[in-house]
């Protein structure tokens with residue numbers, strides 16, 4: 001038997017292992033692993049959603065922050081990213097500071113399913129189908145009719161698709177789908 005007792009003297013010694021496990025495995029279970037969207041798909045999604053300077057774009061599972069940076073720099077929108085992986089959350093914080101985007105971009109550390117999405121005009125996601133099924137109910141209860149949702153690659157089960165261009169899929173919350181007034 002290999003004796004690791006000499007390597008791990010305090011709980012802090014386990015921290016790198018814990019961070020790697022969260023980054024590689026935990027994210028798969030709670031929404032989807034980190035696979036960055038290509039810049040081409042990001043521009044297609046944000047173009048389709050007609051993002052403008054008065055909009056607030058939410059990226060649910062913001063990864064390395066590329067969607068947020070594109071929304072802020074190319075479309076002059078406000079952007080909010082939610083990320084559960086501590087390493088990528090820290091990366092995003094550093095990135096937006098280095099790029100001078102602190103006033104325009106906010107990063108929230110945590111689970112997207114616990115986030116308040118009511119201020120979003122456009123929601124961007126690149127998550128696994130299981131996560132989209134769960135997210136759909138939340139979007140219907142928190143987004144007003146007319147708000148746009150764009151997904152990379154994977155479809156929502158019952159939201160009405162407006163347009164699909166390659167991997168970019170656009171949805172709008174219709175008055176029929178919105179559950180805000182029916183509560």
Ligand SMILES: C[S@@+](CC[C@H](N)C(=O)[O-])C[C@H]1O[C@@H](n2cnc3c(N)ncnc32)[C@H](O)[C@@H]1O
Pocket residue numbers: 027028030031032033034035036037059060061062063064065066067082083084085088110111112113125126127152
């Ligand atoms: C496929 S990547 C997409 C990254 C980025 N949105 C993009 O398009 O380039 C999915 C991201 O969602 C994060 N994630 C997965 N489940 C999550 C959850 N429940 N709450 C917050 N972030 C989550 C992962 O850590 C990962 O960074």
